[in-house]
Amino acid sequence: MNLPILPTTVIGSYPRPKWLREVIKGFRTGRYDAEVLKEAMDDAVIAVVRDQEEVGVDIPSDGEIRRDEMVEYFAERIGGFKFYGPVRVWGNNYFRKPAVIAKLQYLKPIVVDEYLFLRKHSSRPVVKVTITGPYTLTDWSFNEYYESREELAFDLARMINTELKKLEEVGCLYVQVDEPALTTHPNEMEWAVQAINKAVEGINMKIGLHVCYNNYNILKPYFDVLRVSQFALEFANRGFRDLEVVKGLTKELGFGVVDVHSRRVEEPEEVVRALNKLFSYVEPEYVYVNPDCGLKLLPRGIAKAKLEVMVRGVEIVRKELSKKGLTEIPLRTKV
Amino acid sequence: MTVINAALVGSFPRPKGLARLVSRFNSGRITREKLEEGYELHTKKLFKLLTTLRIKYITDGMFRWDDIFNPLISYVDGVKVNGLYRFYDNNFFFRAPQVVGRVSLRSDCPIPEWFKKAKELLNEVTEGRSEEYILKPVLPGPLTLAKNSLNEYYRDVKDLIRDYTFNVLEPLMKDLKRLGASVIEIHEPELAYGRASVEEKSVGVDVLSTLIYNLRIRAWVHTYFGDACRILNYLIGFGSYIVGIDLTSTKDYNACILQYSNFKSLALGLYDSRSTVLERSRSIRWCVSKFVKLHVEEVIICNNAPMDFIPEVIAVRKLRKLSRVTERLVVTGGKAY
Numbered sequence A: 001m002n003l004p005i006l007p008t009t010v011i012g013s014y015p016r017p018k019w020l021r022e023v024i025k026g027f028r029t030g031r032y033d034a035e036v037l038k039e040a041m042d043d044a045v046i047a048v049v050r051d052q053e054e055v056g057v058d059i060p061s062d063g064e065i066r067r068d069e070m071v072e073y074f075a076e077r078i079g080g081f082k083f084y085g086p087v088r089v090w091g092n093n094y095f096r097k098p099a100v101i102a103k104l105q106y107l108k109p110i111v112v113d114e115y116l117f118l119r120k121h122s123s124r125p126v127v128k129v130t131i132t133g134p135y136t137l138t139d140w141s142f143n144e145y146y147e148s149r150e151e152l153a154f155d156l157a158r159m160i161n162t163e164l165k166k167l168e169e170v171g172c173l174y175v176q177v178d179e180p181a182l183t184t185h186p187n188e189m190e191w192a193v194q195a196i197n198k199a200v201e202g203i204n205m206k207i208g209l210h211v212c213y214n215n216y217n218i219l220k221p222y223f224d225v226l227r228v229s230q231f232a233l234e235f236a237n238r239g240f241r242d243l244e245v246v247k248g249l250t251k252e253l254g255f256g257v258v259d260v261h262s263r264r265v266e267e268p269e270e271v272v273r274a275l276n277k278l279f280s281y282v283e284p285e286y287v288y289v290n291p292d293c294g295l296k297l298l299p300r301g302i303a304k305a306k307l308e309v310m311v312r313g314v315e316i317v318r319k320e321l322s323k324k325g326l327t328e329i330p331l332r333t334k335v
Numbered sequence B: 001m002t003v004i005n006a007a008l009v010g011s012f013p014r015p016k017g018l019a020r021l022v023s024r025f026n027s028g029r030i031t032r033e034k035l036e037e038g039y040e041l042h043t044k045k046l047f048k049l050l051t052t053l054r055i056k057y058i059t060d061g062m063f064r065w066d067d068i069f070n071p072l073i074s075y076v077d078g079v080k081v082n083g084l085y086r087f088y089d090n091n092f093f094f095r096a097p098q099v100v101g102r103v104s105l106r107s108d109c110p111i112p113e114w115f116k117k118a119k120e121l122l123n124e125v126t127e128g129r130s131e132e133y134i135l136k137p138v139l140p141g142p143l144t145l146a147k148n149s150l151n152e153y154y155r156d157v158k159d160l161i162r163d164y165t166f167n168v169l170e171p172l173m174k175d176l177k178r179l180g181a182s183v184i185e186i187h188e189p190e191l192a193y194g195r196a197s198v199e200e201k202s203v204g205v206d207v208l209s210t211l212i213y214n215l216r217i218r219a220w221v222h223t224y225f226g227d228a229c230r231i232l233n234y235l236i237g238f239g240s241y242i243v244g245i246d247l248t249s250t251k252d253y254n255a256c257i258l259q260y261s262n263f264k265s266l267a268l269g270l271y272d273s274r275s276t277v278l279e280r281s282r283s284i285r286w287c288v289s290k291f292v293k294l295h296v297e298e299v300i301i302c303n304n305a306p307m308d309f310i311p312e313v314i315a316v317r318k319l320r321k322l323s324r325v326t327e328r329l330v331v332t333g334g335k336a337y
């Protein structure tokens, strides 16, 4: 299967429509039942897929609309976790950090239904499903059961591997494993990388790895070791400095071109400049274009505007590339 | 005879109800007065818990703080409050001080006022018996402040360490002393975590011990996130004050116990603020008994680090255990059985 050169995509999350947030609130206070909530979630996914397709994104996601939080969502659906209460992450922001209190158990498919719904409602040939990786699930949980964090991570890797196989069985083509915690403890990198490899073992779909707001110099030595075909990294936040880090990358780069922590909507020319700068490090045939990270924390209008800028910028660059005969790339599962 | 006491070090998890009030205040949905009521209510609740558990050295839970730097740094001239940075190796982030000019404390810093208010609340909760407890204001140490700053002004970070000490902490600590703080708790995780150079650490220790000496206060210098065996040469500079060490991050404390025999007061961070696993009382008693044998004047049993990293229910369970273990050790005179 072929994609237009510089395929545009998202990292995963997208702002929940305001009305959905009202329904969720109503569900929590007992005003709406689970059926109403489900219908609202479905409608919201359709709406945000539409947002992405309208501005021209090639590979949309379901906006992770059904997930409150990227660790919580999986911990709630894997046996052996317990929630004691919220824990502060910064300022007045909290997350329900789960604790592993028993041997983990794969109960049933976690995101397969998400994929099937997205597949049905997207007009694009390829869509993206995201899964939180074994190391981040480990690092953002308390461990009360396993002898070591390493052992916990490998058990999680096995669960994720099962889930990936199920996604593959139903025809999914592209999964992104999210590992925002990956370089937090440099002394754990060796086994963290092996846990990710375990999670993707025997999988033939396209697998990307998203690592954001990390020290990429710690990640770099593992570019070749990690059995994924793409690294989706954040660069707009860094003002497109540190690009040397991807020099010599033998895999695809998912290039973050818009900053998700700023409400300023970039100009297409900024995207063009960033891409042209990148091309002295990575061949255009090995570049995907995406925002730095999930768009969830932005107002919906700004999120959509940022995606539009991203696509407009890419269109300008594609015109130049087409003069050199570069118009398409294959959907690579192995690089 | 070694005195054995219990303590809460640093923050206590901000209760859910209070967090809700803070976010409603931030979005303009409630008044400053309503938020103040919330702070009072939850601080009193915490004091009630701590005094019921007869924990001697306490804090007000630092409910008004976002992390050990904020809001202090927003009352420092020469500092802008910058983006989010990771707090050591935790999934916890703080707004970093961006140093753009010479640092000095502004006169409108409310921290002394907050201490005064907390003291009044403690007095209310204990019905006038607040002297039985030692309420500690908590401040970040100069080394930790400097090494977590984005320094764009000082050519030499050691000058920043000095200015944080004498232009920011000194006036603040003077005020706190004037308002009746008998012990001031100073957090220096940087000393134990070990990113700072030897030279920077030495300067940090020098200037802080000079400041403490000049102010004639009882200081509690608390280190965490690093092995206590490796930092002894720095801690010796604080030998006549209370020195806090993180035993949950210490691999082999048997190896280093003897080195601590020259200290006066040791605060043993034995309850892990980063784990939901409840410590086994037997092993805690065993460890404390080893330190008691050193004949230091005072051994204090406490959490290793701020408690922001665990849910409130777990923090409560840990404090209950800590209190029970301390009482048992007081009865046995510090013996493990």
Ligand SMILES: [Zn+2]
Binding pocket: A011, A180, A210, A211, A212, A292, A293, A294
């Ligand atoms: Zn991200």
